[in-house]
Amino acid sequence: MAINTEALSVRYRAASIDLNGKRLLITNFRNTEQEKDLSEPPNCGGVGRIRHFRRTLGNSDWPPNPLPIDPACKALGLQSTDMIRAQVFQSAACNWRCWYCFVPFDLLSANPDYSELMSPAILIDRYLDQPNPPPMIDLTGGQPDLVPEWVPWMMAELRNRGLEHQVYLWSDDNLSNDYFWQFLSEADIELIATYPNYGRVCCFKGFNAESFAFNTRAEPALFDQQFELMKKLLTLGIDLYAYATFTAPSRDGIEEDMRSFVDRLQMLDENLPLRTVPLQIQEFTPVKQRLNSATADALQNQQIAIEAWVQELETRFSSEKRASNIADIPLRKGSVSHLTH
Numbered sequence: 001m002a003i004n005t006e007a008l009s010v011r012y013r014a015a016s017i018d019l020n021g022k023r024l025l026i027t028n029f030r031n032t033e034q035e036k037d038l039s040e041p042p043n044c045g046g047v048g049r050i051r052h053f054r055r056t057l058g059n060s061d062w063p064p065n066p067l068p069i070d071p072a073c074k075a076l077g078l079q080s081t082d083m084i085r086a087q088v089f090q091s092a093a094c095n096w097r098c099w100y101c102f103v104p105f106d107l108l109s110a111n112p113d114y115s116e117l118m119s120p121a122i123l124i125d126r127y128l129d130q131p132n133p134p135p136m137i138d139l140t141g142g143q144p145d146l147v148p149e150w151v152p153w154m155m156a157e158l159r160n161r162g163l164e165h166q167v168y169l170w171s172d173d174n175l176s177n178d179y180f181w182q183f184l185s186e187a188d189i190e191l192i193a194t195y196p197n198y199g200r201v202c203c204f205k206g207f208n209a210e211s212f213a214f215n216t217r218a219e220p221a222l223f224d225q226q227f228e229l230m231k232k233l234l235t236l237g238i239d240l241y242a243y244a245t246f247t248a249p250s251r252d253g254i255e256e257d258m259r260s261f262v263d264r265l266q267m268l269d270e271n272l273p274l275r276t277v278p279l280q281i282q283e284f285t286p287v288k289q290r291l292n293s294a295t296a297d298a299l300q301n302q303q304i305a306i307e308a309w310v311q312e313l314e315t316r317f318s319s320e321k322r323a324s325n326i327a328d329i330p331l332r333k334g335s336v337s338h339l340t341h
């Protein structure tokens with residue numbers, strides 16, 4: 001049976017935020033399965049981890065991933081590089097259950113055994129209280145947008161401490177709800193829209209309704225909603241990017257459906273495909289336990305899908321444009337005022 005995304009979102013939001021105390025439910029990695037996958041022990045008293053974002057993984061022939069390296073380097077005025085360290089904080093709930101998620105599912109259910117309510121002030125204190133704080137903070141999940149307040153609260157805290165130009169802030173969004181518009185005040189939205197060193201990546205969980213539902217366990221109709229949510233975020237004029245995952249249960253019609261997927265991205269913004277990075281699904285520890293013959297096929301099918309994606313981009317964009325720094329690809333600036341919703 002498909003996940004009831006709305007009901008789960010309501011439940012997890014309630015467990016993940018303390019509005020009066022201004023605290024958010026953050027994963028504590030100590031004694032978790034995820035801890036075993038980390039290259040360095042958790043930091044910040046267990047609620048943080050250091051992640052090394054790399055442009056390429058091994059000898060893979062998959063297209064490189066410039067996120068969030070290039071946007072962060074551009075914003076901070078750093079030289080281009082192939083690896084960047086980030087301080088990661090992870091929200092403790094997600095309303096979907098992607099079979100390929102590198103987070104064990106018991107760290108996605110607001111489980112009090114593996115999480116703590118933390119204020120942005122304490123997160124920043126702990127981030128600064130380490131020998132060599134990374135140049136960027138990554139707010140990930142889980143689905144951080146079950147608690148959209150997290151981003152503006154962190155921004156306000158960084159600004160209070162005079163760090164807004166020194167630290168790059170990056171956050172993820174699985175495009176599963178409109179809590180951003182439901183729960184943020186106009187002042188919060190204005191802060192996000194005008195904050196200097198912020199980038200946001202939204203994840204399309206498939207290239208058609210079938211692959212979306214197979215990947216997330218959510219209702220297939222929510223695939224269309226992902227485009228609606230992205231469209232609204234594009235009106236903000238923020239530095240916005242997308243990921244896409246291409247694992248699919250069937251190889252039938254992949255080329256045609258990929259063409260229509262890229263068409264739909266371009267309907268939102270002509271250049272959006274050049275700001276979209278396909279993510280190769282890999283077998284992290286928790287994923288191995290969830291593999292079966294259907295997921296094995298899906299891993300094979302992502303290879304066909306990526307070839308179709310590359311083909312689509314080659315026919316639509318010049319080689320010069322395709323080789324551009326992803327952070328230099330222009331989007332139409334928020335042409336619709338975000339304050340008119």
Ligand code: SF4
Pocket residue numbers: 094095096097098100101102103108141142143174
């Ligand atoms: S939406 Fe993201 S955090 Fe949630 S299950 Fe899928 S991959 Fe994991």
